[in-house]
Amino acid sequence: MLIETPRYTERFGSVRIHGTQRVLELDSGDEEEALLEPAVRKISRQAIAQIEKRMAIVIPIKGEELKLFEGVLSGIPHNCLIIVVSNSQREPVDRYRMERDALEHFCKFTKRPAVIIHQKDRVIAEALKKAGYRSILGEDGLVKDGKAEGMILGILLAKLAGKDYVGFVDADNYMPGAVHEYVENFAAGFTIPESPFVMVRNAWLFKPKILGTDVYFKKWGRVSELTNQHVNSIISAHTHFETEVIKTANAGEHALSMPLASILPFASGFAVEPYELMFIFEQFGGIKPTAYKEVVEKGIDIYQIETRNPHFHKEKGDKHVAEMLLASLAAVYYSSICDEETKKAIRNDLARHKVSPANREPPKPVIYPPIKNVNIDAFREAVKEIIPAVETMFKNSLTAKRK
Ligand code: GDP
Numbered sequence: 001m002l003i004e005t006p007r008y009t010e011r012f013g014s015v016r017i018h019g020t021q022r023v024l025e026l027d028s029g030d031e032e033e034a035l036l037e038p039a040v041r042k043i044s045r046q047a048i049a050q051i052e053k054r055m056a057i058v059i060p061i062k063g064e065e066l067k068l069f070e071g072v073l074s075g076i077p078h079n080c081l082i083i084v085v086s087n088s089q090r091e092p093v094d095r096y097r098m099e100r101d102a103l104e105h106f107c108k109f110t111k112r113p114a115v116i117i118h119q120k121d122r123v124i125a126e127a128l129k130k131a132g133y134r135s136i137l138g139e140d141g142l143v144k145d146g147k148a149e150g151m152i153l154g155i156l157l158a159k160l161a162g163k164d165y166v167g168f169v170d171a172d173n174y175m176p177g178a179v180h181e182y183v184e185n186f187a188a189g190f191t192i193p194e195s196p197f198v199m200v201r202n203a204w205l206f207k208p209k210i211l212g213t214d215v216y217f218k219k220w221g222r223v224s225e226l227t228n229q230h231v232n233s234i235i236s237a238h239t240h241f242e243t244e245v246i247k248t249a250n251a252g253e254h255a256l257s258m259p260l261a262s263i264l265p266f267a268s269g270f271a272v273e274p275y276e277l278m279f280i281f282e283q284f285g286g287i288k289p290t291a292y293k294e295v296v297e298k299g300i301d302i303y304q305i306e307t308r309n310p311h312f313h314k315e316k317g318d319k320h321v322a323e324m325l326l327a328s329l330a331a332v333y334y335s336s337i338c339d340e341e342t343k344k345a346i347r348n349d350l351a352r353h354k355v356s357p358a359n360r361e362p363p364k365p366v367i368y369p370p371i372k373n374v375n376i377d378a379f380r381e382a383v384k385e386i387i388p389a390v391e392t393m394f395k396n397s398l399t400a401k402r403k
């Protein structure tokens, strides 16, 4: 892959927020040449494959069409471990069963390992109890609904498999080619940094909408535009320099290095993506003292890579957008570094978009603790029964890593 080096990097305490990087060639061949130009960086297929062997891709899914799911699977590069966390219905039609069958079928022909679990599996809930992570359990003792809750389970499984990187790809992507690019971008991002604490976020150049019979290549989604604006306004308020560096506040397609994934707390539901950024800025923006000395020493790198493929996913209607906007802006609003000016602007935006009245504060997001203290051996032991092939499924990836 031939990729621009970041044109600028915004420093915020120990955090290096890199400006968006354009992809010049999706595939730049085998040769690992020295920099052709200081402005571009060449990443060979082998270098990308090496990272992909150490990466798990988590697909959260809830009731998506099977055809979309199968398309997404076909786009995940062969060397990545696939982890599917489903919250699809079991009755009257067992959609989870259908997803599992589709995945098994896929693995049989592609000869690759994969894991699928259901978010509401009682064994998973019990395993979490034994491993000392009860926060995502609801009153019924099972894991709560929500994409973020599914992502947390995905990260735990990736950790169990000994992976060094974990990426997320939604199951409702229409274009397998785009999925493939997202993952390649993650891998490319992980070849760049010095720090072990890295996040790679995909920036969509275009998010097309169908207007009548035409496709309109819209630059931003509605929710992203507003969230980016407020996150940037917080950074600007603290650094005293206006910035537009953040373009990916809502990037569902993003990836984390395991050391970073282990220390991040996660917000529930759709607040999860912007909250990751807010937490990092709060903790490591140099505003408050932090207990994580190693992170301060090494810094955190946030890369934002512009995708060449337009982002086409299932449009879920205005109610869904309103819900996302509320959750997403609430994550920004309740950050301890959110200034009064930005808070007011958020309340106004929520009112303008008729999501909540201007005089009312948005509901506070639920925050789950980081997984760093989870007893992963206890978790492994307890999930054995539902992932009987856990050792064999993971074996390929583990041997690949040792090589
Ligand atoms: P958007 O793309 O951000 O508008 O949100 P979506 O509704 O498309 O959700 C993103 C992904 O998360 C999709 O693949 C959904 O199927 C999946 N998802 C939504 N809710 C849940 C859930 O409760 N659990 C899991 N595991 N996945 C979910």
Ligand code: CO
Pocket: 170, 172, 313, 314
């Ligand atoms: Co979607």
